[in-house]
Amino acid sequence: MCAMMPTRSLSEVWSEAEIVRRSYPNSFSDQMVADIYGNVEQITNNVLTKQGSKRYLFDQKLDDLVTSKRFGYPLMLLLLVIVFWITMAGANVPSRLLASGLFAFQDQLTLWFQWIGTPSWVHGVLVLGVYRTLAWVIAVMLPPMAIFFPLFTLLEDSGYLPRIAFNLDHIFKKAKACGKQSLTMCMGFGCNAAGVTACRIIDSPRERLIAILTNSFVPCNGRFPTLIVVSSIFIGGAVAPYTGLVNALVISGLILLGIATTLLISWLLSLTILKGEPSSLVLELPSYRRPQLGSVIYRSILDRTLFVLRRAVLIAAPAGGVIWILGNIYIGQQSLLTSLGQALNPFGQLFGLDGFILMAFILGLAANEIVLPILLMSYLSTGYLQDFTSLEGLRSVLVSNGWTWLTAINMMLFSLLHWPCSTTLLTTYKETGSKKWVLLSFLIPTMTGLSVIFIFTQCVRFLGLV
Amino acid sequence: MKGAERIDALADLSPGSVCQIVSLELSGLLRRRILDLGIVPGTLIRCIRRGPSGDPTAYLVRETLIALRSEDAAQISVRTLLNGEECI
Structure with a gap:
């Protein structure tokens, strides 16, 4: 009784082996990695001698404070306020000096142009247009940047930023996003284009897209000066003795509003077009380091401040010329600039802004830095600014053009919540590779901003507060 | 290292306690990331x-x-060590 042995071909055996192998899909690779790490461990133990863990204890103590239940969140808020307070308090005097110096030089330039005998339109385009806008951009932007960027780089170098992500991950998870989004938002403070690029650190494609689409809700460096100047004129200026601190609080409040909007929009995106559940988070918390002063100054001044300033100057110069030309070409009684402003005005008024503000924001698509200089240029193309250097002088220009506190708040809100600049849009295209996401990254902040200021304005007007 | 006891999820560990990884029940990208970090x-x-x-x-x-x-730590099973204090 000899049972027939089943004839097994090689392929049958192989497929059986394959089934067995698949039933333990991970154990083999796990074993490989474990072995590699085992070897590494052995080698390290032979070669390295460890010193005392003093450093580690220091890290522990600092982390106890920085990520504690009681102090974790207040400490982040405090740092935010302090950074902006130092920035604004410190930028005040240098800004004034720069402005008076640069505008004094404008008079000198005018004399030279007269001496050479250039036609008045050349002087107009080059001095009153290009030079004056450049002077505004530099005087308004350079001092806050030269203070903010080193401070921010200090925080970045010290190893504090990953702790922010650690503290905030829980909230981002509730918005079905990734905690690392707080890091890309931090990058956005410097420049939204850099923030969008930084979204590469987020592993899940869905969460990365959310972070990219909402990055512009964090005010970038090009928008800070606008926020600071408007807040100084209309809010801080009203409370004389504590101007600096009040401004810092206002700006910090605006940033918190930006963060809240980011979370809300992230959550809404997760419910609608980017549906999904929060994925995982693997976040390394490196040890704290003493920042290298030299590299902080080098990186913040050369890499960031001058880089951003250069970009702003390159865009502001031609824009200044164009604005002057528009302001001095007359069709009938009105300059082209005034006609444009008036055409946009009804739309602007509906949202509590005016035509010139809208136009400045539209031109600011090239770079947010030029919004305020362009706006001032538009107001001044017909008028004459007597006092370039003090906030009081600026205030009188704005007020004589119909600004109220409502306009000021709307200006700040819309600066915080509007379309990203062209560089950011281009970066978004590079990162996502799709025009659809670029369009959305334009539309989402714009619609958000317009709705916010529309509702705010209508409420204030309805209540008769203005 | 002999005080091996029961199998737990990493997420259930309370701060201060030490344990040894037994297996990873994660999949996909996260599994690779975790392995890459030397959590084997x-x-x-x-x-x-x-x-x-x-x-x-952390x-x-x-x-x-790290x-x-x-949710992720819940999918990593560990063996709690009684005398773990000196091990790490």
């Missing part, structure tokens, strides 16, 4: 602290502090 079966891991709102938890693995969400 046999590795000692110490729970250090929870975030201010209690969710991401673990010390191979002298590196934060994981509780």
